[in-house]
Amino acid sequence: MSTPSIQFSRRNFLRTSSLASGGLLIGFNLFTACKSDVKPPVDLADLNYNDFNAFIKIAKNGAVTIFSPNPEIGQGIKTSMPMIIAEELDVSWDNVYVQQGVLDTKNYTRQIAGGSQSIRFGWDALRQTGATAKQMLVNAAAARWGVEASELSVSDGVITNKAGETLSYGDVVDEAAILEVPENVTLKEPKDYKIIGTDRRNVDIDKIVTGQPLFGIDYKEEGMLYASVLRPPAFGQELVSFDATEAKAIPGVVDVIQIGDMAKALLGEEKVNWTAQLSGSGKVVVLAKSTWEAFKGKKAIKAVWSDATPLESTEFHDEKLNGLLDGKDFVTMRKDGDVNKAFAQADKVLERTYESPFLPHNCMEPMNFFANVSDEKIHLVGPVQTPEDAANTVAALLGRDVEDIHLEMTRMGGGFGRRLYGDFVYEAAEISATIKKPIKMVSSREDDMSTGVYRPAIKYRIKAAIKDGQLTGYQLKEAAINGNMYGLIPNFFPAGAVENYQVDVANYKSNITTGAWRAPYTNFLAYAEQSFFDELAEEMEVDKIKMRLDLLEKVKGTEDERIQYSPERMQEVIKMAVDKSGWGNQPKGTYQGFVAYYCHNTHVAEVADVQIENGLPVVKKVTCIVDCGIVINPMGALNQIEGGVVDGIGHSMYGSFGFENGKPTANNYDKYRLGRMKEAAVVETHLVQNELSPTGLGEPTLPPAGGAVANALKAATGKRVYKQPFIEQSELWKAKEEEILG
Numbered sequence: 001m002s003t004p005s006i007q008f009s010r011r012n013f014l015r016t017s018s019l020a021s022g023g024l025l026i027g028f029n030l031f032t033a034c035k036s037d038v039k040p041p042v043d044l045a046d047l048n049y050n051d052f053n054a055f056i057k058i059a060k061n062g063a064v065t066i067f068s069p070n071p072e073i074g075q076g077i078k079t080s081m082p083m084i085i086a087e088e089l090d091v092s093w094d095n096v097y098v099q100q101g102v103l104d105t106k107n108y109t110r111q112i113a114g115g116s117q118s119i120r121f122g123w124d125a126l127r128q129t130g131a132t133a134k135q136m137l138v139n140a141a142a143a144r145w146g147v148e149a150s151e152l153s154v155s156d157g158v159i160t161n162k163a164g165e166t167l168s169y170g171d172v173v174d175e176a177a178i179l180e181v182p183e184n185v186t187l188k189e190p191k192d193y194k195i196i197g198t199d200r201r202n203v204d205i206d207k208i209v210t211g212q213p214l215f216g217i218d219y220k221e222e223g224m225l226y227a228s229v230l231r232p233p234a235f236g237q238e239l240v241s242f243d244a245t246e247a248k249a250i251p252g253v254v255d256v257i258q259i260g261d262m263a264k265a266l267l268g269e270e271k272v273n274w275t276a277q278l279s280g281s282g283k284v285v286v287l288a289k290s291t292w293e294a295f296k297g298k299k300a301i302k303a304v305w306s307d308a309t310p311l312e313s314t315e316f317h318d319e320k321l322n323g324l325l326d327g328k329d330f331v332t333m334r335k336d337g338d339v340n341k342a343f344a345q346a347d348k349v350l351e352r353t354y355e356s357p358f359l360p361h362n363c364m365e366p367m368n369f370f371a372n373v374s375d376e377k378i379h380l381v382g383p384v385q386t387p388e389d390a391a392n393t394v395a396a397l398l399g400r401d402v403e404d405i406h407l408e409m410t411r412m413g414g415g416f417g418r419r420l421y422g423d424f425v426y427e428a429a430e431i432s433a434t435i436k437k438p439i440k441m442v443s444s445r446e447d448d449m450s451t452g453v454y455r456p457a458i459k460y461r462i463k464a465a466i467k468d469g470q471l472t473g474y475q476l477k478e479a480a481i482n483g484n485m486y487g488l489i490p491n492f493f494p495a496g497a498v499e500n501y502q503v504d505v506a507n508y509k510s511n512i513t514t515g516a517w518r519a520p521y522t523n524f525l526a527y528a529e530q531s532f533f534d535e536l537a538e539e540m541e542v543d544k545i546k547m548r549l550d551l552l553e554k555v556k557g558t559e560d561e562r563i564q565y566s567p568e569r570m571q572e573v574i575k576m577a578v579d580k581s582g583w584g585n586q587p588k589g590t591y592q593g594f595v596a597y598y599c600h601n602t603h604v605a606e607v608a609d610v611q612i613e614n615g616l617p618v619v620k621k622v623t624c625i626v627d628c629g630i631v632i633n634p635m636g637a638l639n640q641i642e643g644g645v646v647d648g649i650g651h652s653m654y655g656s657f658g659f660e661n662g663k664p665t666a667n668n669y670d671k672y673r674l675g676r677m678k679e680a681a682v683v684e685t686h687l688v689q690n691e692l693s694p695t696g697l698g699e700p701t702l703p704p705a706g707g708a709v710a711n712a713l714k715a716a717t718g719k720r721v722y723k724q725p726f727i728e729q730s731e732l733w734k735a736k737e738e739e740i741l742g
Contacts (some may be wrong), residue, residue: 056085056133062157062170064091069101070122071113071385072204073415075698076636079203081122083632087195088130088188091157091169098203103387103407113385113412114420114516116600116696119632123693131185140176141167190630190691199635204411216368216383216410217442224370224438225254227431228294230284230301231451234662235512236311239282240304247286247300252293256301257285259430262397272396275389277421277453277513281308285431291442309511311662314357314457317481320508321459324479325353330504334490334562337500339465342473346465350539354462354528355723358481358657359455359517360664362674365413366448371428372438373398378405378429379438383412383419390422394429417516421453450667454657455517456481460528464536465500471536471551473500476529478521480507482514485521491562492522492598493570494529497551512659518647519699522599524724526703527652530595531710535720545578548596565598570605572688573625577605580686581623590620593711595704601695603627603688606645608681608708610716617716617726619649619681619709627688628695634687640697642683648705650675656725673727 057065066082082098103111110121134154141159142149144167153160157169190196207214232238244256260282267278286297343349369382378400384390387407395402412419428441458480465473474494478484484505495501517523537544552567552574574596577583586592589611596605609621622645631637654673658665666672706724714720717732 056089056129058133058169058173060170060173062091062168063095063097064089064157064169065097065099067099067101069104069111070118071111071383071387071409071412071415071419072100073113073383073385073412073419075113075116075118075640076202076633077113077118078411079200080119080632080636081126082203083195083200084119084123084126085130087193088127089134089157090130090154093195093200095157100409100411103391103405103409105388105391105402111388113415114417116602116698116700118696120601120693120695127187128185131187132182135182135185136176136179137169137172139179139182140172143175143179144172196630196632197634200633202636214411215365215413216370216381217365217413219370219381219410220440221370221372221438224372224440225287225289225435226291226294227428227439227441228286228288228291228298229259229427229431229441229443229447230286230298230303231279231447232281232283232305233450234305234311235510235659236307236309236662237281237305238308239284240306242284242301242303244284244286244301246302247297250288250293250297250300252289253286253297254289255287255435256297257287257431257434259283259285259427259434262430262433263426266393266397269396272393273389275386275421276393276426277423277515278426279423283427285427287431287435287439291440294442295444312510312512313660313662314658314665317457317508317510317659318355321355321457321479321481324506324508325459325461325477327506330477330506331484333485333487333503333505334495335502336495336498337473339463339473339475339500339502342465342467342500343463343475346467346472348466348539349463350466350532350536351461351463352532352535352722354460354524354531356455356458356524357655357724358457358512358514358659359651359655360449360452360657360666360672361414361416361418361454361517362672363412363414363416363418363448366445367418367424367443367452368441369425369428370438370440371425371432373429373433373436376404380405380407380425380429381410382408382425382428383410383415384422384425385412385415385417385419386422390425393422393426397426397429398433416518417520418448418453420516421513423453445669446667449672450664453513453515455520455523456483456514457658458521458524460525462528462532464532466536466540469540469542471498471540471547474498475502475504478503478505478525480505480521481510481512483507485525488564489521489525489599491564493555493565493596494551496555496558496560496563511662518644519599519702522597522699522703523648523651524703524706526595526597526599527706527710527724530597530704530707531714531720531722534594534711534714545574545583545594548574564601565603569603569627569688570596570598573603573605573627576686576688577607577623577625580625580684581607581609583607591712591715593708593713593715595707595711597700597704597707599703600698600700602697602700604700604704606701606704606708608649608705608712610709610712612716617653617709617713618679619653619712621682621684622649622705622708623684623686624701625686625688626697626701627690628697628700629690629692630694631687632694637687637697638685641685641701644697644699644701645683645705646675646680648702649681649709650679652706652709652724653726656728673725 072078288294490503555567
């Protein structure tokens with residue numbers, strides 16, 4: 001099957017400007033977003049810096065600054081995206097300096113951190129950016145020497161002619177700036193890469209380890225106030241009234257106000273997109289001279305709340321989801337053949353139901369944002385994954401033009417999908433607009449966990465038909481809170497491998513805010529499906545690895561353009577996982593579980609090694625095989641891969657979260673169990689080497705981890721787990737302990 005590709009325009013526009021430091025800025029469109037009528041200015045003094053999108057800055061001394069346009073949430077793109085440009089620009093990485101770009105809605109597209117798509121979507125255009133700059137610098141050198149550009153060679157920012165004479169990029173940058181932009185440039189072959197494929201330190205690492213200002217929580221401006229927001233304590237409640245007398249008496253508290261009218265009005269006009277997550281309730285805001293004083297003031301507020309909609313509990317959600325699975329009100333997302341006929345004619349039918357709870361995002365850095373709303377402009381600074389959507393919604397909220405907004409992105413202390421939703425940005429903007437002063441809205445850990453956006457509770461029911469020893473039918477039913485899987489997922493494996501195949505979805509509309517959580521839907525679906533496949537292999541009395549390989553064989557050569565995965569690449573990671581993990585050859589007392597999964601355009605196979613210690617399961621090691629195409633920064637890739645595996649294990653094993661009368665059952669880590677450092681498994685990673693275009697790494701290794709552990713637990717205990725978190729299935733470990741103790 002051919003590898004899917006994304007087409008980009010080859011046309012890039014050059015812009016230049018004199019610098020006070022004696023260098024020039026050379027800017028290139030990264031995502032084909034420049035308007036067709038924009039022309040490179042000949043008069044350098046006419047440059048408007050605000051017209052830049054992503055760009056390169058070259059100084060007279062040859063130093064190069066590369067601006068990274070996308071939000072950095074720990075996925076490493078602030079390092080890897082400039083690496084791609086620097087590779088094609090042909091400069092020494094030692095001479096490269098990286099800066100975070102600001103939001104530029106005129107010249108960027110997809111200035112987002114989400115879906116593990118930044119590198120995949122930027123790959124071709126980023127290379128074009130560097131290669132175009134390099135060609136213009138070479139053309140300038142050729143003009144100075146009076147030779148053909150094809151006669152010159154470049155290495156590490158130095159241009160050399162046949163006579164051995166050299167010019168640095170800084171020597172010719174002025175001349176290059178006013179040359180015509182070449183329409184066609186030659187990109188490097190992977191064999192010639194010097195930067196791509198080599199380990200490079202995180203460009204922010206020095207600031208991170210020394211605690212220098214870098215994150216949104218660090219940002220401050222002279223004269224700003226700190227804001228703490230009191231939100232409804234339960235989902236379904238609204239503010240009736242409040243008494244701020246005691247709060248105002250606390251030293252450092254400047255004022256107490258109410259907000260929410262702007263958000264409520266905007267909701268009524270339906271001008272918001274999916275990232276907004278606006279609340280219709282009024283909220284109380286304590287303004288103070290420090291975060292601590294604002295927090296103290298908020299605790300002193302005496303508020304009265306009313307029940308606007310029913311207050312929901314976990315038992316209620318379970319009942320609703322079970323009712324959906326048992327009902328007939330489904331939307332069919334993919335249908336091949338006739339599953340009902342396959343089930344009717346089957347020799348055996350296997351059906352299982354899998355359950356997962358709500359989960360909070362648990363970003364290490366709580367939600368926060370700076371806003372300074374004045375008549376002249378709206379200045380926003382902070383950690384957000386969707387800056388363009390945030391700016392558009394703020395403009396609608398305040399009745400202003402989006403051109404009035406200047407939004408700066410800070411590094412984020414975790415995102416995992418939570419910062420796709422801009423509710424905290426809009427609160428900050430409304431507060432500043434109300435008091436006409438700069439403010440910093442800061443949430444506490446309790447705020448984040450009890451009034452946030454959650455991974456939705458979901459149940460999957462999977463049913464398979466077996467006829468004459470073959471898998472002849474497969475049906476997946478999803479019941480979810482608020483929303484269902486996105487449209488590509490039904491085209492993941494085993495789509496195309498089973499003649500009769502159907503995916504049906506249904507949801508219950510809840511007043512609890514839900515949204516994307518690292519690897520949306522697949523974060524739980526991978527466990528459910530891959531655990532089911534193991535059980536299916538047992539029912540069919542076939543080898544579980546061979547069953548997967550045989551099913552993939554049926555997809556080869558398919559003309560079904562809906563299929564998202566490559567059967568060949570999936571087979572390769574499976575075979576490598578078997579080889580590298582020592583599958584089936586572990587010492588006594590070590591139990592293995594296998595998973596192969598495709599999501600976010602990346603193929604992954606994982607094998608978990610589990611032991612039972614003191615009556616509890618311990619994940620000792622995970623062997624992880626990843627095919628993500630060309631690896632830009634192996635060091636950064638390993639960080640993402642290992643982090644995803646550890647995160648996937650921790651939440652599958654321990655993540656338990658629910659609601660009681662609209663209130664979360666946990667609001668801090670004293671009640672919400674995360675995986676601990678001492679529990680982190682050793683992750684042994686192997687990257688498939690090829691020259692295919694790169695795909696994402698921030699999410700794909702998380703979904704398979706839970707399934708690999710679940711299958712290992714079956715090997716260890718003889719029983720399967722059908723519900724997360726696994727640790728709550730205590731009867732399994734007790735039974736195994738009794739067996740061990742005799």
